[in-house]
Amino acid sequence: MHAERTLVSIIEGFRRSLPMADHARGKRLAVTCQYKCANACLGPECNSSHNETFQEVAAAALSRRALLGLGAAGAVAVAVGGLRGQTPVSGAGSSGVGGAGAAFARPAGGSLPFDPIAPVNRLVDEFTVPAGYTWRPIIRWGDPLFSKAPAFDVNAQTPAAQAVQFGYNSDYLDIVADPSGKTGVLVNNHEYVNPEIMFPPTTDAAELQRRGDIYKAAQGMSVVEITRRRTGEPWSYVVDGKRNRRITVETVFELTGPAAGSDLVKTAADPEGRWVHGTLGNCAGGTTPWGTILSGEENFNGYFAWAADTAAQKRYQSSSSTSTSTGWDKYDPRFDAHNADYVNEPNRFGYIVEIDPQDPTSTPRKHTAMGRFKHEGANVIVAEDGRVVAYMGDDERNDYLYKFVSKNRISGSRKKNLQLLSEGDLYVAKFSGNSPANQITGTGALPADGKFDGSGTWIPLTRNGESVVPGFTTEQVLVYTRLAADAVGATKMDRPEDVEPSPKTGKVYLALTNNSARSVASIDEANPITGNRYGHVVELTETAGQAGTTFGWSILLLCGDPAVFGNSYFAGFPKELVSPISCPDNVAFDSAGNLWISTDGAPSTIGYNDGLFLVPLEGAERGHVQQFLSVPREAETCGPVIHDKDGLVFVAVQHPGEGGTFAAPTSLFPDYGSTAAGAVATAPRPSVVQVYRA
Template sequence: MSSHQDSGRVVPLPLLTSHSASRSATTCRYRCGDACAHDAPNTSDNAYFGDVVRNVLSRRKALRTGGALALSFGAATALTGTAVAAPGDRGHGTGPGDRPHGVPGTDFQPVPPNTEDRVVIPEGYEQDVVIGWGDPVVPGAPEFDFHNQTAAAQEKQFGYNNDFAGLIPLNGSGKRNLLVVNHEYTTEPHMFPDYDEENPTEEQVRIAWAAHGLSVVEVQRERGGGLTPQAGRHNRRITLNTEFELRGPAAGSDHLKTSADPTGTKVLGTQNNCAGSVTPWGTVLSGEENVNQYFGNADQVTDPKTKQRLDRYGFSGGASDRKWERFDKRWDLAQEPNEANRFGWVVEIDPNDPDSTPVKHTALGRFKHEGAAVHVTRDRRVVAYSGDDERFDYIYKFVSNGRMKPGRSAHARRHNMGLLDDGTLYVAKFRGDSPESEIDGSGKLPSDGEFDGTGEWIALASGDRSFVPGFSAEEVYIFTRLAADAVGATKMDRPEDIQPSPVNGRIYCALTNNSNRGSAGNAAPDEVNPRIGNKHGHVLEVDDEHTGTRFRWNLLLVCGDPNDPSTYFGGFDKSEVSPISCPDNVAFDRHGNLWISTDGNALDSHDGLFAVPVEGPERGKVKQFLTVPVGAETCGPVITDDLVTVCVQHPGEDAEDPSRPTSHWPDGGDSRPRPAVAVVWRKHGGEIGQR
């Protein structure tokens, strides 16, 4: 554990916009297999909806000629279950100048951009480290020893590169909780002091298998702030050796059968788990993302149909970087091509039952899921939203046929987990409402003052019925990207975390970046992805019918340096906002403010966590709450009334020589850096973001 640290004042750095996102080459290689260094796997020629329907009237003109949008979406806000302002409505009030303090939940002194090797937090706050790589999780776990690691030890210890985190109360007081954390990927050169990339040992490979997956840890809230891990009965490690059940309409498909599992219903493990969510019934959804990088010998697959499917998911080349195929043939596509199809799903675990078998839900489709998050409608149907985190890929939703049972009892959890196995899978198609001539790729706002428009959800499959010509239902679920290509879904700029607001019912999606937007041979800018070479990303706001097929959308934020004319902050005065680049994960506080963590800040500062109101006169006023240490990414924010947690992923991973790390967080001195979960709270107690 690190000791408490008070906040510190940091001199702002100059903000430059002349280079791409600042993610290190090592991170790119081991997290996503250098995805951005390769051509995007989406080679479809999908036309932007606005290109097809250019004679559509702009929203302002439609309103003048009879209110077409009001007619189409007259009940949109009622569908959310909350009376809300339409997207872009700045609400009512006398303006920020008349407020004695800021918006509740965002009333703190912003942290300026910096390059400190620590977590920098606002004045009046304190911090600690909850748990980090190698710390004990389950009984019998030894203390971490960097120079003497074993697979047996790692099976019982906190895994590597924490990403999503969820906090689930165990009692009514909220003092005892379950902390559930994803472990996205391993960076072997930084994990092992004697690692040979060409010849990893079997023990190192098995340690990496054990360092993937998830951790479930009981934590105790401390008086005055902080979280302390406990040795509780719920504590659990889920690794690449844990059995999962494949469920839903594609379970048992011939495309999912292997020599080790001729039933096509059981998979060992989960990997590259990125974002996720806590469901209303108390389970955790986790998205399997860049799974292609773990498999070798794709170049030896000769069947044309299989090769086309592998290519669309980024499986390519000979030996994998990690060389796992040398130690288990399931990672060898030449021997087990179907094993690839058993990853890339949304998984669900029940942390309340440490003996439960985790599930992979085939009805939600297979792609590079950043995560999945649930909205419950008035009639208690469940809608799960998910983004496919790749340049020029898509946004999806799933609508259940069944209805949620209230409560978090074992009976309710079992019933509600089954809701995600029966329903309809959709992909999104967007339409802008501005003339094509006004979307020139510069980021300049169109004449109506917003990037906004309408869209539709295109049904792909429901149960054993496919809506995509030439695809069976099981092919839609297993090769979802190809099915979405076939129906002309809108190519997006890396759609990552998507979360529904618990306050206004709208959906918010982080689109991290896409430096290839508008380049030769790639999709041109459009109103929902309006910048050429989009290196800073944007945040999408959707007013959805949820169980219907229509929605309205706008861009809440077009990120970057506020001094850059291509940026947009919900219409708020750009001289009063914090710079933000490469949004990744999103979360909400109880006031409905959106919190955004970043990955790959391209503004010469470290990544951080930001808060922004989405309603009222301060809509769009972005304020930075913290920054993370050298080389690190900010992941998986949890926002409660009295504490904030973030997963600090891959600190020091930008070092060219792993034996000379650029960061020594969290242990300080000359220690090796460790991914870990940090917690922040107000000095002397009190609510986050209130003074």
């Protein structure tokens, strides 16, 4: 029966996928664009600033060189071929991919040798792992966190049940073990919902409002206790764990930092401008050295009927909207930004959220000092002088890379450390290349020096907690951060998503998912591909310390399938030996310092399911991309956690089967038939999955 269902879903899914394959210029299905980012890629760009590009700077420099009689060598573009045919593959292996299937010789300290899997066709509804490994979910959408919660029943969902069950569309993930190694907590973001595969169609207003309240309860975050018999074994979650908690769209948050209490964040319901109900669009995140969890509020604008009347509003959503996919604006006035009483409500979202997973009674906070934009996440490292530095990407095409440096230094007092992100200085990145402009052709062909690289500057937006942007107050810098970054001439990047410092070297790795709108006129050495379909990864080296204001950079990966994109680049590693990879999203590190990359968009760009990939950063294997796992059909790979010394890898599987409907699902992940409780699986369920030795 499972084989029959799989065949039916493949045929039906293929029929469905054809008209949407090139939606949003090829990265995502239409439903993802609608629910995840409110179709941001279909409208005008939010960033209409005219920041000087590297091309313009270099062109001016070349003009000066010409006056001195100096020439520049041209670059030869390599033609890009058409998409090749693909055969469904679901097993591990294999022929010629990732080093001819040979086991990877891990650097010292690693403990996860594996044969890279072959890429899996986008119509295959399987979770695929290497030979010798197996997988199982730790927790799934709807699993009860408390004994008072009912068992999940897709046909009997209620707001009250969902508020005490595991949330929907898992994204950022961490597994934080207690000192014993036998207990711990799992923390997971729930970014958004997919109504079409959660419920059958309806036009009944009362039922739509009831479902809207379920959506409020399904989003936010979950904290769940986990347990195991001994270290090295897989985990199980604990019902009624003392630290279990759901954070939803109705949970009260405290605003911190200079913008808290300003007129820009006050509403009729909160005249103090200090207390916000809920968190929205929670995408990636980070775990701080003092044990709290950071979560980035990303595509918050899509939750509001939006009045794009001012430059500040248009910078976060380019055009007005009169409805939302959740329907909250129809019955909850705070989600109607056309309403004068709540015109500032969107200004209360788009921050870095901090929660304490050890204390379920604590009030989570939103840190205005870290700026307001579409935060993919934030990742913290302790600088040489003891201050903490958080790196952050603004996930929209042609937006920016930021970092925050705390005012105070980390200490032995957890109470003091909990205040570190409330005060400090915010910076935005400006990149400069070191190659002549005519060598940056837009094709990905390397310049004459054999690599895309250069230097950069962190431009301050605040110093000593005060605005240094002419014409902007401190509150305006922190609430309208995009406009402030425009004003200082930051470099427009190809959708900066996750950005993390290596705990081993301090080098910083920036995933740039793609930017199919990158034009010939706007290419630069840091974003060198016109219509960047596959994305790239940049490696930054701080040159004046982690808290300094200068850095060097180089492109580590130009992603794509080397058989299709001839100018793909893998840090100089032979491209015929790498696994095809597209649309890098989240990054993580193992104990040996290797980079792991999860992807979001491979099905619509290279025809394979998204996955998780290992990339060594040192030695002869540097740049050797190898695929470790593949997620099911139409799913995104999120929140990778690598506990290689424990022999465990964790990922969050988001929106499996998103192209289906309630009546005709295109995925039945993760149960694929009957659940452990004996119920028949009829809907896909976003889940947190662990992978371990068979």
